[in-house]
Amino acid sequence: MNKSEIKVISVLERVGGFASAQQLHQLLLRSGESIGLTSVYRALQSLVDDKIVDQLRKEDGEAIYRLCGEAHHHHLVCKSCGSTVEIEGSALEKWAKAMAEEHGYREVGHLAEVFGICPSC
Numbered sequence: 001m002n003k004s005e006i007k008v009i010s011v012l013e014r015v016g017g018f019a020s021a022q023q024l025h026q027l028l029l030r031s032g033e034s035i036g037l038t039s040v041y042r043a044l045q046s047l048v049d050d051k052i053v054d055q056l057r058k059e060d061g062e063a064i065y066r067l068c069g070e071a072h073h074h075h076l077v078c079k080s081c082g083s084t085v086e087i088e089g090s091a092l093e094k095w096a097k098a099m100a101e102e103h104g105y106r107e108v109g110h111l112a113e114v115f116g117i118c119p120s121c
Helices: 003-015 021-030 037-049 090-102
Strands: 053-057 063-067 074-078 084-087 113-116
Touching (some): 003 037, 003 053, 021 037, 021 063, 037 053
Parallel strands (some): 074 113
Antiparallel strands (some): 074 084
16 A cells, blocks of 8 residues: 555545545645645545445546445435435345346446435435
8 A cells, every 4th residue: 555545544534424536635735745636536546446445426427435334335325415324235236146147247246326315405
């Protein structure tokens, strides 16, 4: 793990939820870190590839990031305030596996995010 990745993990721990690369970059700069936005993006991509960080695309296409939980999961995302809840998707997992088998696919993966308006909004 390189220094940029360690810095990004540290700021994600402080955030405790989802944040954009730009938000993370600003937080790092405010805390006195010397890091470029490109380095933040590279670190995030590496951490996503290594399954250390979750990446979620908001409805407007912006990517947001947060430290991963241990198990495979999906997210329920509020379209108004952006709050997120991890949800188990066992029915979705079964459906994806069945569709893949039906069409002869192997080594199947999937991404699923559910968008709505949370009770607080």
